[in-house]
Amino acid sequence: MEIRPILSSLMRSKTGAVLLALQIAITLAFLVNAFFIVSNRVEAMNRPTGLDTDNQFRVMVTGTTPGYDAAREAPLDVAAIEAVDGVRAASPINAVPLSGSGWSMTVNNTTEDDGDDGINAALYMIAEHGLEALGVELVEGRNFTPDEVMAFGQNDTFSDSPTIITRRLAERMYPDESAVGKPLYMDLTGPVNMTVVGVVERLVGPWVGIDDWETVYILPLVEKGGTSQFLIRTEPGMRDTAMAAVEKVLQERAGSRLVRGLRSMDDVAARAYEDHRAMSIILGTVSAMLLVVNVLGVVGLASFQVNRRRRQIGTRRALGASRWDILRYFMTETGLIIIAGLVIGVFMSIGMNWGMMNLFSIERLELTWLPAAAGLLFVLGQLAVLGPARRAAAIPPAVATRSV
Amino acid sequence: MFTYALRLAWIGLKRNRLLTALMILAIGLGVGAFMTTYNVYHMMSSDPIPSKSDQLFNLRLDILPEGSSDSPGAGSDGLPQMMTYKDSTALMEAGRGQRQVAHFATGAIIDSDRPDVSEFVELVRVTGRDFFAMFEVPFIHGGAWSENEAREAARVVVISEAMNERLFGGGGSVGETIRLDNEPYRVVGVIADWQPVPRYYDLVNGEFNDAEGLFIPIELTEPLELGPSGNVSCNSSPEPGFLGFIQSECVWANFWVELEDAAAVAEYRGFLEAYIAGQHEIGRFQNSQNYAMETVTEWMETRNVTGEDTPVILVASFLFLLVCLLNTVALLLAKYLSRSNELGVRRALGAGRGDIFGQHVVESALLGIAGGLLGLLLAWSGLRAVDALYSDMSKLVVMEWSVVGLAIAAAIVAAVLAGVYPAWRASNIAPAAQIRSQ
Numbered sequence: 093m094e095i096r097p098i099l100s101s102l103m104r105s106k107t108g109a110v111l112l113a114l115q116i117a118i119t120l121a122f123l124v125n126a127f128f129i130v131s132n133r134v135e136a137m138n139r140p141t142g143l144d145t146d147n148q149f150r151v152m153v154t155g156t157t158p159g160y161d162a163a164r165e166a167p168l169d170v171a172a173i174e175a176v177d178g179v180r181a182a183s184p185i186n187a188v189p190l191s192g193s194g195w196s197m198t199v200n201n202t203t204e205d206d207g208d209d210g211i212n213a214a215l216y217m218i219a220e221h222g223l224e225a226l227g228v229e230l231v232e233g234r235n236f237t238p239d240e241v242m243a244f245g246q247n248d249t250f251s252d253s254p255t256i257i258t259r260r261l262a263e264r265m266y267p268d269e270s271a272v273g274k275p276l277y278m279d280l281t282g283p284v285n286m287t288v289v290g291v292v293e294r295l296v297g298p299w300v301g302i303d304d305w306e307t308v309y310i311l312p313l314v315e316k317g318g319t320s321q322f323l324i325r326t327e328p329g330m331r332d333t334a335m336a337a338v339e340k341v342l343q344e345r346a347g348s349r350l351v352r353g354l355r356s357m358d359d360v361a362a363r364a365y366e367d368h369r370a371m372s373i374i375l376g377t378v379s380a381m382l383l384v385v386n387v388l389g390v391v392g393l394a395s396f397q398v399n400r401r402r403r404q405i406g407t408r409r410a411l412g413a414s415r416w417d418i419l420r421y422f423m424t425e426t427g428l429i430i431i432a433g434l435v436i437g438v439f440m441s442i443g444m445n446w447g448m449m450n451l452f453s454i455e456r457l458e459l460t461w462l463p464a465a466a467g468l469l470f471v472l473g474q475l476a477v478l479g480p481a482r483r484a485a486a487i488p489p490a491v492a493t494r495s496v
Numbered sequence: 497m498f499t500y501a502l503r504l505a506w507i508g509l510k511r512n513r514l515l516t517a518l519m520i521l522a523i524g525l526g527v528g529a530f531m532t533t534y535n536v537y538h539m540m541s542s543d544p545i546p547s548k549s550d551q552l553f554n555l556r557l558d559i560l561p562e563g564s565s566d567s568p569g570a571g572s573d574g575l576p577q578m579m580t581y582k583d584s585t586a587l588m589e590a591g592r593g594q595r596q597v598a599h600f601a602t603g604a605i606i607d608s609d610r611p612d613v614s615e616f617v618e619l620v621r622v623t624g625r626d627f628f629a630m631f632e633v634p635f636i637h638g639g640a641w642s643e644n645e646a647r648e649a650a651r652v653v654v655i656s657e658a659m660n661e662r663l664f665g666g667g668g669s670v671g672e673t674i675r676l677d678n679e680p681y682r683v684v685g686v687i688a689d690w691q692p693v694p695r696y697y698d699l700v701n702g703e704f705n706d707a708e709g710l711f712i713p714i715e716l717t718e719p720l721e722l723g724p725s726g727n728v729s730c731n732s733s734p735e736p737g738f739l740g741f742i743q744s745e746c747v748w749a750n751f752w753v754e755l756e757d758a759a760a761v762a763e764y765r766g767f768l769e770a771y772i773a774g775q776h777e778i779g780r781f782q783n784s785q786n787y788a789m790e791t792v793t794e795w796m797e798t799r800n801v802t803g804e805d806t807p808v809i810l811v812a813s814f815l816f817l818l819v820c821l822l823n824t825v826a827l828l829l830a831k832y833l834s835r836s837n838e839l840g841v842r843r844a845l846g847a848g849r850g851d852i853f854g855q856h857v858v859e860s861a862l863l864g865i866a867g868g869l870l871g872l873l874l875a876w877s878g879l880r881a882v883d884a885l886y887s888d889m890s891k892l893v894v895m896e897w898s899v900v901g902l903a904i905a906a907a908i909v910a911a912v913l914a915g916v917y918p919a920w921r922a923s924n925i926a927p928a929a930q931i932r933s934q
């Protein structure tokens with residue numbers, strides 16, 4: 093392995109080697125950080141929500157006549173919707189999970205001032221088929237009964253209600269014990285005593301990615317007013333036909349109403365995660381382009397070196413070097429440059445991550461990505477130089493004897 | 497002499513077409529990628545109203561309950577992101593700035609008398625009459641409602657050109673009647689297509705959303721019980737009923753004041769601090785007497801309108817451009833040095849170092865122009881791709897002329913810079929050495 097001659101020859105034509113090493117270094121730093129960001133985003137997109145997004149959709153109905161009361165029409169609408177072929181359950185709901193808009197209140201396990209200000213929790217208001225429409229799993233206690241469901245308007249206030257909460261909220265309010273039967277308090281134009289009657293395994297709030305995403309509580313309330321919003325769940329595969337049918341049924345059921353906002357939960361979820369998906373695609377595309385540019389660069393540079401040294405290669409062959417020796421020489425030379433670039437790149441990766449941690453809210457890099465990216469770059473570089481190196485090896489020894 | 501350099505450069509580029517193509521591709525990709533992200537970033541962050549953005553101030557008061565620092569309503573500066581209805585209308589009525597406006601958005605069912613137009617639900621901006629003059633909203637028919645009409649809570653409405661088209665088929669509709677939630681309103685003005693990017697007058701409820709198509713006087717809030725459609729943040733419980741709600745400490749309104757110079761700003765601050773102190777006496781503002789009075793661009797910065805992702809992508813595309821340029825330097829070096837024989841002969845025949853250097857810089861510049869044009873084409877497709885990936889960026893993928901110019905200029909400058917070192921190396925090739933036969 094003739095490393096010393098290679099090194100001394102590199103030293104004489106430093107610039108090309110330095111440029112390539114720098115290129116490799118920046119590419120490694122980019123790849124490592126990009127892989128890291130993309131893996132975080134993909135992980136975020138795959139977090140379980142407790143829903144059944146393939147088979148759910150929502151629709152809104154606005155009454156246009158004065159005196160229209162959504163709370164009065166809602167049970168009739170639910171019955172009409174559930175009669176549609178393929179619909180499994182429907183419920184009025186005040187906010188749609190993952191949609192980015194909803195209600196959030198502060199809840200506490202006591203009304204006394206014990207230094208603990210309570211927890212911020214998302215609030216869903218549903219009727220008796222709401223849990224089934226949401227697709228969530230009840231793990232303790234029971235669902236609401238039909239006579240527990242109340243109408244709720246702006247001028248209304250109430251002081252007692254049953255509530256169903258998520259396991260995450262139960263763990264925070266009542267760690268180490270069952271939350272069923274325990275009280276929960278919120279403030280709504282006056283304190284409200286709620287009693288936990290059931291716990292669901294998981295349900296996410298409307299706002300994606302906030303810290304308290306899974307602290308959610310549910311009340312059996314139907315909003316009064318001009319507009320109803322329904323969440324509907326269908327049997328697998330029936331969603332699209334059911335969506336069209338439900339729209340028609342709601343339009344025909346009662347007088348002049350505006351049926352609008354018909355959207356599948358898949359659509360809502362896609363919109364919620366749009367940023368993550370776009371970032372992953374953009375970083376992935378730029379990474380691929382970066383690899384292409386690097387490969388082209390290595391090929392270009394290596395070809396140039398081979399052309400420049402035709403006489404030298406010919407001479408070596410004439411003196412007894414085999415084709416394999418020549419090939420190995422060029423592979424080693426490029427390999428050394430790439431390794432030098434990768435070493436610089438390791439420091440650049442960490443530096444870049446540190447910079448991004450301070451400027452943007454990226455987390456600290458996990459170094460597991462480093463060997464994978466470095467390995468990929470090394471292999472690609474060697475593959476790239478293979479072509480020119482083989483052409484170099486094909487240079488006949490007779491070149492040494494020619495005089496041009 | 498320059499035309500000779502151009503001819504030489506052209507011949508040089510044609511000589512090794514593959515290498516030239518590779519270099520143009522590298523420059524084009526790098527410039528294209530960077531220009532795509534720069535265009536989006538530029539549209540997001542540039543001043544939407546440069547003629548008076550430093551005279552328009554968005555106001556926010558600290559109505560948080562005592563001892564709150566982590567309240568969910570507080571933004572990054574610890575203050576609520578919007579104002580209460582009672583504070584914003586009180587300050588608007590006090591009228592101590594050159595102009596001032598309180599506003600929020602509500603939803604309504606819109607209907608006209610024409611049988612061929614079916615009713616629909618729309619967002620309506622409920623605002624003081626100064627809105628139009630303050631934000632320089634252009635009218636094509638009529639104008640804003642009068643002070644009298646505001647005082648009397650007249651049912652008047654200003655509509656957009658698009659809404660005019662939808663409801664009346666276009667034409668002069670001043671004096672016509674439409675219904676909002678079954679209440680008849682008289683049209684007093686039609687505004688031309690106006691879509692500020694970002695929608696700075698209400699950054700909290702969708703910074704890149706469309707401007708509303710209907711505007712009604714804020715004096716109608718109480719008589720018609722107009723509730724807000726958007727973010728509502730209550731840090732203490734409101735009394736029941738609509739009146740209780742609009743008199744509560746819930747925040748959902750915006751307040752803007754126009755102040756023409758530093759003296760006016762100082763005077764307004766004095767008035768504001770006295771107002772806050774007065775309210776403090778009666779038990780409000782117990783957490784602090786802080787307030788935020790920010791110009792358009794300052795408020796955009798506080799709200800982080802550019803978001804978290806765009807700057808990261810901007811940096812990523814810049815790094816990509818850098819790698820493309822390093823690539824170009826290496827390829828140019830390879831290309832120019834492979835002409836050693838020719839250059840040695842030319843030097844021996846009398847070409848000076850400066851001539852050789854200049855000719856190679858011109859060659860790099862030509863590459864830059866070609867790369868820049870390719871980059872523009874790629875940036876245009878890049879922006880189409882961004883539009884496909886994000887549902888709310890349609891206003892940001894419009895290519896501005898300034899960005900087009902910047903792309904070409906950046907490509908030429910980058911290519912010339914990339915070519916400086918290789919051109920210098922080329923000009924250093926000694927004449928005599930190449931004439932001897934090997």
